[in-house]
Amino acid sequence: MVGIREIAKRANVSISTASYAMNGSSKVKPETRNRILAIAAELNYIPNMAGRILKKQKTNLVGVYLTNYGGAFYGELVSGIHEFLHQHHYDVIICSGERAHVFIPEKMIDGAIILDSTFSTETIVEYANRGHQMVVLDRELTQKNICSVRLNNQQGALEAVTQLNKAHSHKIYLVSGPSETYDSNARLHAAIRYLTENNSPYEIIAGDFSKKSGRAAARYILAKQEKMCGVFCLNDEMAIGMYSVFQKSTWQIGKDISIIGFDNIEVSHYLKPRLATIDYSKTEWGEKAAQKLFSMMNGEPTTDELIDVHLKGGESIGDF
Amino acid sequence: MVGIREIAKRANVSISTASYAMNGSSKVKPETRNRILAIAAELNYIPNMAGRILKKQKTNLVGVYLTNYGGAFYGELVSGIHEFLHQHHYDVIICSGERAHVFIPEKMIDGAIILDSTFSTETIVEYANRGHQMVVLDRELTQKNICSVRLNNQQGALEAVTQLNKAHSHKIYLVSGPSETYDSNARLHAAIRYLTENNSPYEIIAGDFSKKSGRAAARYILAKQEKMCGVFCLNDEMAIGMYSVFQKSTWQIGKDISIIGFDNIEVSHYLKPRLATIDYSKTEWGEKAAQKLFSMMNGEPTTDELIDVHLKGGESIGDF
DNA sequence: CTGTTAGCGCATTCAC
DNA sequence: GTGAATGCGCTAACAG
Numbered sequence: 001m002v003g004i005r006e007i008a009k010r011a012n013v014s015i016s017t018a019s020y021a022m023n024g025s026s027k028v029k030p031e032t033r034n035r036i037l038a039i040a041a042e043l044n045y046i047p048n049m050a051g052r053i054l055k056k057q058k059t060n061l062v063g064v065y066l067t068n069y070g071g072a073f074y075g076e077l078v079s080g081i082h083e084f085l086h087q088h089h090y091d092v093i094i095c096s097g098e099r100a101h102v103f104i105p106e107k108m109i110d111g112a113i114i115l116d117s118t119f120s121t122e123t124i125v126e127y128a129n130r131g132h133q134m135v136v137l138d139r140e141l142t143q144k145n146i147c148s149v150r151l152n153n154q155q156g157a158l159e160a161v162t163q164l165n166k167a168h169s170h171k172i173y174l175v176s177g178p179s180e181t182y183d184s185n186a187r188l189h190a191a192i193r194y195l196t197e198n199n200s201p202y203e204i205i206a207g208d209f210s211k212k213s214g215r216a217a218a219r220y221i222l223a224k225q226e227k228m229c230g231v232f233c234l235n236d237e238m239a240i241g242m243y244s245v246f247q248k249s250t251w252q253i254g255k256d257i258s259i260i261g262f263d264n265i266e267v268s269h270y271l272k273p274r275l276a277t278i279d280y281s282k283t284e285w286g287e288k289a290a291q292k293l294f295s296m297m298n299g300e301p302t303t304d305e306l307i308d309v310h311l312k313g314g315e316s317i318g319d320f
Numbered sequence: 321m322v323g324i325r326e327i328a329k330r331a332n333v334s335i336s337t338a339s340y341a342m343n344g345s346s347k348v349k350p351e352t353r354n355r356i357l358a359i360a361a362e363l364n365y366i367p368n369m370a371g372r373i374l375k376k377q378k379t380n381l382v383g384v385y386l387t388n389y390g391g392a393f394y395g396e397l398v399s400g401i402h403e404f405l406h407q408h409h410y411d412v413i414i415c416s417g418e419r420a421h422v423f424i425p426e427k428m429i430d431g432a433i434i435l436d437s438t439f440s441t442e443t444i445v446e447y448a449n450r451g452h453q454m455v456v457l458d459r460e461l462t463q464k465n466i467c468s469v470r471l472n473n474q475q476g477a478l479e480a481v482t483q484l485n486k487a488h489s490h491k492i493y494l495v496s497g498p499s500e501t502y503d504s505n506a507r508l509h510a511a512i513r514y515l516t517e518n519n520s521p522y523e524i525i526a527g528d529f530s531k532k533s534g535r536a537a538a539r540y541i542l543a544k545q546e547k548m549c550g551v552f553c554l555n556d557e558m559a560i561g562m563y564s565v566f567q568k569s570t571w572q573i574g575k576d577i578s579i580i581g582f583d584n585i586e587v588s589h590y591l592k593p594r595l596a597t598i599d600y601s602k603t604e605w606g607e608k609a610a611q612k613l614f615s616m617m618n619g620e621p622t623t624d625e626l627i628d629v630h631l632k633g634g635e636s637i638g639d640f
Numbered sequence: 641c642t643g644t645t646a647g648c649g650c651a652t653t654c655a656c
Numbered sequence: 657g658t659g660a661a662t663g664c665g666c667t668a669a670c671a672g
Contacts, residue, residue, distance in 0.1 A: 014659040049426040051649030053370040054664045094414035106369040334643040371665030374648045
C-alpha cells in the first residue's frame with residue numbers, strides 16, 4: 001500500500017511537505033505542489049482514513065439510525081439528509097442494529113440522526129453526556145447535545161378525528177401503535193382529547209404499526225357489526241392491513257366505514273379506494289434534521305422543531 | 321476523553337496489560353483483568369475506533385452501496401446481508417452517492433456489496449486491482465477480488481414471454497430499462513431470443529425502470545389501438561406506471577391487455593388486478609452476497625452465483 | 641503473568 | 657518554503 005511517505009520520497013521532499021501539498025496549504029510552492037500531486041496521482045495515492053481520523057479527531061461522517069430499511073418512507077427522508085450534509089462536506093452512512101450504536105461513542109461518526117424506537121433514550125442521553133451530538137426524530141428529548149425534530153402529531157391527529165367526526169355520528173375507532181413509541185402516544189393523546197371534549201364516542205384498539213395488527217383491528221370492528229363508524233389508523237401500514245380484511249367482507253370502505261391513516265406512504269397511493277391520510281414532506285423532515293445536526297456540530301444553539309402535516313383527502317372517507 | 325492509558329494508570333498496570341485485559345487475552349490474571357475491567361466500566365471507557373483500525377488494519381465493517389434508499393426492495397435485501405454478516409462479527413453500513421465510493425480505497429470498510437448502476441465498472445475494477453474485495457449484484461464481472469451474485473434474468477424473461485405468448489397471438493411489447501444496465505439487457509436479450517425463435521411479433525419500447533416511463537409506454541400502446549397484446553415490463557415499477565394509464569382508459573388489464581412485471585415489489589401486491597410478475601427472494605439474494613463476500617475476505621475461493629426466479633401469476637395476464 | 645517499546649498513517653508545531 | 661519531530665489511541669512482539 002502506497003502511503004504518504006512513499007510520495008514524499010519519490011518527490012524528494014519531506015513527509016510534511018507532501019501532506020501540506022495534498023491539503024492545499026499555501027506554505028508550498030505551486031511548482032513543488034504540482035510535482036507532488038502529479039506523483040501522488042500517478043501512484044494512485046489515497047490517504048488512509050483511520051490515520052487521518054486519528055489525527056484530526058473528526059470523521060466528517062454522520063450516521064443515520066433506522067430500524068428497518070424496508071420502512072416505508074426512509075428513501076425520501078434519507079435523501080433530504082443526504083442532500084444537505086453533502087453540501088456541507090459530510091458523508092452519510094445508514095446504520096441499523098444495536099451493535100452499530102457504539103459507532104457514536106467510538107467516535108466513528110461526528111454526529112447521528114436517530115429514527116429508531118429500539119434505540120433506548122437512556123443510551124442516547126448517556127452518549128449526549130459524553131459529548132456526542134444527536135438529532136432525534138422519534139421522541140421528545142430536551143438536553144445538551146440533543147435536538148429533536150418531530151412531526152406535528154397533534155395537528156395531524158386533530159385534523160383526522162375532526163374529519164371523521166364530521167362524517168360519523170357513530171363511534172370512532174383509534175388504532176394505536178406500540179405503546180412505547182412517542183408518535184403513537186402523541187397522536188392518540190391528541191385524538192382522545194378532541195373526542196372527549198366533543199363528547200364523541202370512541203374506542204381504542206391496540207395495534208403495533210404493522211399490517212397484521214391492522215388486519216386484527218379490522219376483524220374486531222367487523223365482528224361488532226356496527227357500520228357507519230370511523231377509524232383513525234395511527235399509521236398507513238395498519239390502514240393497509242385493514243383494507244385487505246374489509247375488502248374480503250361486505251363492507252365498503254368509504255361508505256360503510258371511513259378510514260384515515262398517517263404518513264402517506266407510497267403504497268397507499270395505489271389503494272382503491274384511495275386512502276385518506278395525514279401527509280407531510282419526508283424530505284423536509286430529513287433536511288431539517290440535517291440542518292439542526294450541522295448547527296450543533298458547529299457549536300451553534302439549536303431549538304427543537306415541528307414538521308407541518310396536513311390531511312390529504314381520499315375516497316376512504318367518502319364524500320363528506 | 322478517557323483513553324486506555326488512563327485506565328492503565330488508575331489500575332496501576334501498564335497500557336499493554338490493560339489492552340490485553342480488554343481483549344480477553346489469557347495472558348492476564350483473572351483477578352487483574354477484573355480489576356481493570358471494573359475501572360474501565362466505571363470510567364465509561366470505550367475504545368477509539370480509529371486507533372484500533374489503524375493498528376489492526378481491519379475495520380470489521382462492510383459497506384453496501386445502493387442507488388436510492390427508496391428502492392422498492394432494499395429492505396429485504398439488506399436484512400439478508402445484515403443477518404449473515406452480523407453472525408460473523410461484521411457490521412454493515414449502507415452507503416450511497418459517488419463520494420462514498422472512496423470508503424473502499426480509504427480502507428474504511430473491509431469489503432463492499434454493490435447494487436448501484438451508477439458505480440462505474442471501471443472504478444470497481446480499479447479497486448479490485450488495489451486488493452479490495454467486492455461482490456457485485458448488478459453486473460457480470462469476473463476477476464480477482466470480485467464476485468458476482470445475479471438474478472437469473474434469462475430464466476425470468478423466458479417464463480414471462482412464454483406465458484405472454486401462450487395468451488396472445490398478437491404482438492408482445494417489451495418495455496426495457498436503461499440501456500446501460502445489465503439486468504435490463506439480460507432480460508431483453510433472453511426475451512427477444514425466445515420470441516425470434518418462435519416467430520412471435522414483438523416490439524421494444526425504451527423505458528428507464530421508472531413509473532414515468534411505464535406511463536409513457538402505456539400511452540404509446542394505447543395509441544396503437546390494437547387490443548389483445550401482451551406487455552413484459554422489465555421491472556414492476558414500470559408496470560405500476562402502466563396501470564395508472566390503462567386504468568384511466570377503456571382497456572381492461574388482464575382482458576384487453578396482459579402485463580407481466582419483474583421483481584414482485586411490495587406495492588404490486590396492492591394493484592388491482594393483481595400484477596403477474598417474476599418473483600425471487602430478496603433476502604436470499606442478500607444472504608448469498610454476504611456469504612460470498614465473507615468467503616473472499618477469508619481468502620477462500622468463490623464462484624459466481626445465480627438467484628432463482630419464478631413466475632408469480634396474477635390477474636393481469638387473465639386466465640390462460 | 642506483566643511491562644517496555646515500536647509502530648499503524650497522517651497532520652501539525654516548531655525550528656531552520 | 658521546507659524538514660524533523662511529535663503524537664493521535666491502540667495492539668502486539670518481545671523482553672523480563
